[in-house]
Each structure stands twice: as structure tokens, then as C-alpha cells.
Amino acid sequence: MKRLINNFKKYRFLLVELVKKDIKLKYRRSYMGYIWTLLEPLLTMIVLALVFSGLYGRSDKLFPVYILTGRLLYTFFSNGTKAAMKSIRSNGAMIKKVYVPKYIYPLSAILSNYIIFLLSLVVLVAVGAVLGLRPNLYMLQAIVPLTLILVMSFGVGMILSTMAVFFRDLEYLWGVALMIIMYASAIFYQVESVAKPSNIWIFRLNPLYALIRNFRSAILYQEWMHIPSLIYAVVFSFGTVIIGTIMFYKQQDKFILNI
Amino acid sequence: MSKVVLKVDKVGMRFNLSAEKVDNLKEYVIKMIKRELYFQEFWALRDVTFSLNKGERLGILGLNGAGKSTLLKVVAGVLKPTEGTVTTKGKIVPLLELGAGFDKQYTGAENIYLYGAMLGYSKEFIKEKYDEIVEFSELGDFINVPVKNYSSGMRARLGFAIATVVEPEILILDEVLSVGDAKFRKKSEKKIRDMFDKGVTVLFVSHSIEQVKRLCNKAILLEHGHIIAEGNVEDVAKIYEEKTK
Numbered sequence: 001m002k003r004l005i006n007n008f009k010k011y012r013f014l015l016v017e018l019v020k021k022d023i024k025l026k027y028r029r030s031y032m033g034y035i036w037t038l039l040e041p042l043l044t045m046i047v048l049a050l051v052f053s054g055l056y057g058r059s060d061k062l063f064p065v066y067i068l069t070g071r072l073l074y075t076f077f078s079n080g081t082k083a084a085m086k087s088i089r090s091n092g093a094m095i096k097k098v099y100v101p102k103y104i105y106p107l108s109a110i111l112s113n114y115i116i117f118l119l120s121l122v123v124l125v126a127v128g129a130v131l132g133l134r135p136n137l138y139m140l141q142a143i144v145p146l147t148l149i150l151v152m153s154f155g156v157g158m159i160l161s162t163m164a165v166f167f168r169d170l171e172y173l174w175g176v177a178l179m180i181i182m183y184a185s186a187i188f189y190q191v192e193s194v195a196k197p198s199n200i201w202i203f204r205l206n207p208l209y210a211l212i213r214n215f216r217s218a219i220l221y222q223e224w225m226h227i228p229s230l231i232y233a234v235v236f237s238f239g240t241v242i243i244g245t246i247m248f249y250k251q252q253d254k255f256i257l258n259i
Numbered sequence: 260m261s262k263v264v265l266k267v268d269k270v271g272m273r274f275n276l277s278a279e280k281v282d283n284l285k286e287y288v289i290k291m292i293k294r295e296l297y298f299q300e301f302w303a304l305r306d307v308t309f310s311l312n313k314g315e316r317l318g319i320l321g322l323n324g325a326g327k328s329t330l331l332k333v334v335a336g337v338l339k340p341t342e343g344t345v346t347t348k349g350k351i352v353p354l355l356e357l358g359a360g361f362d363k364q365y366t367g368a369e370n371i372y373l374y375g376a377m378l379g380y381s382k383e384f385i386k387e388k389y390d391e392i393v394e395f396s397e398l399g400d401f402i403n404v405p406v407k408n409y410s411s412g413m414r415a416r417l418g419f420a421i422a423t424v425v426e427p428e429i430l431i432l433d434e435v436l437s438v439g440d441a442k443f444r445k446k447s448e449k450k451i452r453d454m455f456d457k458g459v460t461v462l463f464v465s466h467s468i469e470q471v472k473r474l475c476n477k478a479i480l481l482e483h484g485h486i487i488a489e490g491n492v493e494d495v496a497k498i499y500e501e502k503t504k
Contacts (some may be wrong), residue, residue, distance in 0.1 A: 014376035021373060025364050094360040098353060098377050099336035167284045253339040257274065 011101055015108055022083075022112030037119045041072060045127070048188050062131055065220050068124050070187035070212045073145070076117035077153050077208055078178050083109035084157025085164045085174060092259035102252045103245075106161040110154045118146075128219065141218035141225055145211040148237050152207060155240025162247045165258050185209045204229075207236040262348075264428055264460050265311040265334065270343035272304040272329055272484075303329040304340070304484040311477070313428070316461040318475035318492055320468070320499045325481040327464045331355065331431050334462060349428025352378065356433070357418030363407035367398055367417055370406055374421050388424045395450075396420035397443070416443055423450055430454060432463045468496050 027033045048071070049064045060066070084106035088095070091105045164170045184206045186194075191203055203209050210229035217225045304326045311317055319327045332338040334345055335353040360377055361370045371392055375385040393402050396417045406414060430451070451474075455461070465471050471478060471492065478495035480488040480502075488498045 010379060011376075013382050014379075017373050017376040021362060021365065021369070024369075025362070028364065094377060096332075096337060097335075097355050097359050100377055167287070169284045173284075256338060 007101060011104055014100060015104055015111070018104065018108035019112040019115065022108065023115060026112075026116070034119075037116050038123050041068065041075070041120050041123050042127075044071065045123075052188050062133070062220060065124070065128050065131060065133065066190075066216065067188050068127055069216050069219055070185060072117065072120060072124060073149055073212050073215060074182055074185050074187055074208065075120075076113055077149060077156075078182070080110045080113040080117075080153040081157050081160055082174065082178070083113055084153070085160035085171060087157075088161050088165050088255055089168075089259055095256055095259065102255060103158070103248060106157045106248075107154065110150070110157050114150050114153075124219070133219070136222060138222040138224070139218055142215060144225065144230070145215040145218070145233070148233050149208075149211050151241055152211070152233070152237035155237060155242075155244045158244025158248045159240060162244070162251050165251070165255050181206060181208055185212055187212075204232075207233050210236075262313055263310050264313050264348045265462075266344075266346040267307055267309050267330075267334065268344050268346070270304055270307045270330075270333055270340045270345060271302060272326075272333060272338060273341040274301045274303055302484050304333070307343070307481075307484070307486055309479060309486070309489060311460050311462075313460055314458040315477055316455065316463065316475040318471035318478040318495075319462065319464045319481065320471060320478055320495060321481035322503070326484040327481055328433065329484075330481070331433055331462060331464060334429075335431055347429060350379070350425060351429040351431065352422050352425060352427035353431040354419065354422050354433065355431065357415040357422065359418075361406045361414065361418070364405055366405050367396075367402040367409070368393075370417065371421055374418070378422065378425075380425065384425075392417075392420045392424050395424075395446075412440065412443075419447055423447075423454070426454065426457060427459060429460045429462070432461060432465075468499065472496055 027036055030036060032039065045064055045068050048067050052067075053060075053063055087105040087109040088102065094100065095102065095105075160170065160174060164174075184202045185208050186203065191200075195203065210226075210233040213229055214225040214233070217223050307326075307330065309317070319330060321327050329338065331353070332355075333340050334347070335351060335355070336345075337353075360374055362373060365373060368389075371389060372382075372385055376382075393399075396402075396413075396419070398413060398417060401409070401413065406417075409417070432451070455474075461475070463471065463475055475492050478489070478492040479486050480495050480499050482502075488495050
């Protein structure tokens, strides 16, 4: 354990550099640069809000906040896990040359996406303020889903990055899986409006929805979090981290033979 | 008493050569059902044992496919040996395919920090040595240009400058002395010679017997993953010359 911490300390600077690189390069050649972290969620929110309020004739004033809370969490989960999955292969040249603890690569992929995600929360604050949400104590609960989603993405990312080294098809399969997760996360519709006894299990099973639901409780509905989904999300998040870490450590010496 | 800085003990490295490379799920499942998933074993290294004291410079000779590069990768810690152990003391700097780890969209200056971090340097250290690296690489104003616009020589020069700015205990060289133009080659050879004078331990792979004789004082000869000769560089070189006739 002590060795692990020392090792981490030694490579902390590398982790910082890799995170910095991801963020810097993401927007490097665009005119508006970092502003896109805010503009992109804002624009998609406007599109979704227009489409779906038009479609359903919804008059809910806070509907944009509803969309944004779901979409921001989903986008981070989707981008983070995708980047982590590809991280071993995209850093293959380096892995073959210099010894570096390999978990650094998926970890930095998740962290750089998390930082972009945290920055994009500014949009949520701004839209919420404009639409009349006022700060209160319930909102402090938001820190729980915001932390859990980092843990969950890291766990899922570790599992995916290990598997993707051996089965490249996973990159496509995960794209499809993410689409299913998106539709099962109730990003732009209310669960109550589509839920039937026959399909409610999809939402109950989706750990990402468990987080989105509690995030909405904190920000939008200003109520206490839903405890069963909270427990489910905690178990799932830490479970995937444990499974992912074990898988990764068991297979990491074989990575180099497959990239 | 000179102290041992590198000890390679009965190292073996096994690769699985599948007749066809299976890297997608569909094929894997089909082959598993048809029980066609067999692997051919191949030992790139077997029972390799040697140790180096501080300041010793080992040349590794052998024909293509003898396991030279695999041995370097095992020592560098990139490959984990299937059996046996490698014990090293102090900092290892691998000079393998210089500049391979650069990010092409990043500028030279940014890559100094990134590549330095990969090699385990601290931020303070890189800051302190930054000017020295830029000066040695002779890149001048190009340092702020993305690396994708560099020539291969410029890339290698920058890689060499970053990797050699530390004083390592163990230096791993894989025919990198042929970097850049004649002028830079002289400069880099001088830099490596300076390191020799400071007592660095060297592992050097080259096909040029001349170079090995010039740089090393010990040698081993590998064939099919086994050491078939070791000792004085002159003697081993003679055996190698016999083999290649």
C-alpha cells in the first residue's frame, strides 16, 4: 500500500501533464476555445428544449434545467468512459517505450473529462438562476452524485480499457450500449410519462439514472435524495472500481503484446 | 569494491504466436467453439543471466530476432519477463526510438514537460533544465511550433536532449547514436562519452561491431534467446564475426 502511494506521488506530475494535455488539445484549433465547454451544452439544451416542449406542448418553465441536469451527467459519463476505453491504445507508442504505471492513462482520460464537466456546470448555474432557481440547502446534496459519477466513470473506464485492448470491437459495442443508457436515463422526458410496470426496471437498473435522479432531487426539486437509488449507485460505483482495478492489474502486463 | 547496479537473473520471455491474430470478439467466440484457439509458444529469451557493475558498458550482439530488443525492453521495465527477475538500482534512461512518445499536436516546449514527466522528472527539474534542453536540441524558435511540423531529425534531437539531461545510473541505447546530421552526431556522442566518464552503466544494442568495440568494455552474444558467449568485448566480437561469415 505504501509502495502504491509512493509510486503515485512519483507520477503525480505526469498525471497532471496528461490531464492538461487532453484539455489543452481539445479546443486548441477552434476560434472560441474553452468557451465551447459552456456553449456546447447550452446550445444542445436549447435544441432539446425547443424540440421536446414543442412536441409535447409542455409549459414547464424549468424544463431546460431538467434537460441540462440529465445531459451534463450523461455527456461526462459517455465521453469519459469512451476516452478511458481508448486510452491504452492511443498511448501505445509510449507504453512500448517507457515504463509508466498504466492506470495513469485511463485515470487521466477520466479526470480531464471531469474537469471539463465541472466547468460546464457553470451553464447549469446560469440557466437555473435565470429561470428562477434560488440557492438553498438541498442543493448541497448535489456534491454526492457529482462525486459518485466520477467514481463510477473511473470504474467502468478501467473495465472497458482492459477489455478494449483485447477486443477492439468493444469500441463499437460500447457506442451502442451508451445509446441504450442514454434513452434509459430520462434526459429529455419524464419517467412518469413513459413508465409502465413492464419497463420501469430499465430505469431502476440504470445506475446512471440513479445518479441523475438524485442530482435532480438536489438541484431541481429541492427534496431529499431517493435513498434506494443512492445505495444502488454507491454499490455499483465502488463495485466497478474494485472489479475494474482487479481486471486491470491482472491483465496489464499483457497489454503491450496486444497494442 | 564496485557495486552491482543491474542484475538479470534467469530471465525468460515467452510470447504466444497464434497462427492468426484474434482481436475481435466474433472470431474469438467462433474459434473457441470450434476449439481452434491454440497458441504456439515462442521463447524470445530463455535463461538469460548476467550482472553489471557500476560503470560497466555492455554491448549486446546478435543476429536479427536473437532477442536483443526484447532484452532491452525487459530491462527498461516495459515488458514483464515470464520468468526470472531483473533488479536495478537507480534511474534508468531508455534511449529507444527517440521522440516516439511525443504528442504531435503539442509544441516542442510542451512536449519537453510531457516527455520529461513520462521519464519521471519532477516539474522543478524540468523548469531548471529547460534552457539547457532547448539549447542542446538546437531547435531555436522552432520550440514553439507543433511537433508534427518537425523533421524526423529535429524530433530525434529533441528526444535525445530531453532524455539525456539527467544523469542516469543505467543508460539503454538502441542504435540511437546515428541521430541527426554529422554535427549533431558528434555532439551526442560526446554527451554520451561524458556520461561514461561519470560512471554510467550502459546497455548498448547495435549491429555495428565497430561501434560496440568503441563504446563497450563487455559484451554478450545472443542467439535464439540464449546467451552463447559473454565476456571481453574483443573475444565476443570475434565469435560474432565468425557467426556472420
